[in-house]
Amino acid sequence: MKFNQNDRDTLLNLLNWRRDVRHFETTPIPNEQVDQLLQAIELAPSVGNSRPWRFIKVESHEIRKQVYQNFAASNVSAADIYSDDELQKYNELKLAGLKEAPLHLAVFTDMNPELGKGLGRQTMPETLLYSTVTAIHNLWLMARSLNIGVGWVSILNPDKFNQIIDVPEDWQFTGYLCLGYPKFDADTPELHEKSWQKNVKTNWIVR
C-alpha cells in the first residue's frame, strides 16, 4: 500500500483541525459512529500486541455526577497555585465539557494484561500506558474525521477512579474523555487563543 500527496494532505488537515473540545452540543452521537470510534481503537499499536486499553462508556447519571464532583474539587485545588491576573484568567477558562457532552469515556490500562506474554514491557512497563494513549489518539482522529469533538479531562484525582467506575485495582486510570458535536471548529488551541499559553515552535535536537 502506497500513500500519495492527497492522503498526506488529508492527514495534515486532520492534525491541523483536531482540537481539545470543551464546548459541546448535547445532540447524541449515533451508535454507528460510536462503533467507528471502536474500529479506530482496535488499530492502535500496543507493546507486544498486549492491547491493554479498557474503554468504559459511562452512562450512569450517578457515576457522571461523581466524576463532575471530582473535577470541580480538583479544579478548585488546581487554581491555588495562581494569583492576581493569572488566577482570574484561569477561572475564566472553560476546562471541561462534562455537563454537556453526550458521550463520556473513562479510559484505563490493564497493567497486567493476559495478552502479549510480557514482550517489550519488562524494562519499560509504562509502554502499556503509552499503548492506551495511542488508542485514545486513534479515537481522537477518527472522531475528528466524523466531525465529533473530543475533550481529554485531566484535572481529576486519579486515585478515586477505580472505585468510582468500579473496575479492577490493576487497571490504571489513564484519562477521561468527553465526546460530542462541537459548538465551533478551530485550527488553533483554545489556550493559545485565550492567551494562556501561545504555541511555541518545536525544533530537532541533534546528538
Place this chain on the structure above:
Amino acid sequence: MKFNQNDRDTLLNLLNWRRDVRHFETTPIPNEQVDQLLQAIELAPSVGNSRPWRFIKVESHEIRKQVYQNFAASNVSAADIYSDDELQKYNELKLAGLKEAPLHLAVFTDMNPELGKGLGRQTMPETLLYSTVTAIHNLWLMARSLNIGVGWVSILNPDKFNQIIDVPEDWQFTGYLCLGYPKFDADTPELHEKSWQKNVKTNWIVR
C-alpha cells in the same frame, strides 16, 4: 472545517497500514521528509499546551553503538522469562531495526516544562508523558503517509538514557524510534503473523 467519507477512508487506511517496522532499507530519508515529520509533531495535543516533547536526532555512531549495546543486553535479560518453545520463538523474532534504520530518534519528555503554567497536570503529571506519546503517534502516522516505516524500541534500560544521549536529568526517556523505508508493507502486526500474539477484539465496557 467539515470532513467527509473520503477523508475518513483515508484515515482508516492509514491506521490499517501503520505498522511497527523492524525490517528497513538503509536508504536515507531526505531532509524535506524529515521536516514533514516535525510538522506533524508540532500539531500534537499537549496538556496545558506545554509541548513537553523533546526529539533528538541521534547521528553519532558512538551513541548509536551504546544504544545497540543497551538493547542487546536488555533483550538477553528479557528472554529469561521464557522457556522451551516460547524461548525459541522469542529468539526468532526480530524486535528492532537499530542496525539498518537510517534515522534514529531518541524521545524524551520535559517533566518540568516552562510552557503551560502547570495547567491540567497537577493531579496527573503523567499527562506530560502522554502528550509526548501523541506527538510520537502524529509522527508515526505522517511517516506512514510518506511511506516511511517507524519502529518503537522499548527493550531498553531507560535509566541509562539521559547519560547516553546527554540530556538534562528532568527529561524522562519516553521512547526510541527507528525510521526508514520498510522492506515490506503489511496490514496486520508482525507479532500476529508470527503467532506470538494474535489480535483479540476490543469491546466497549458499559457502566
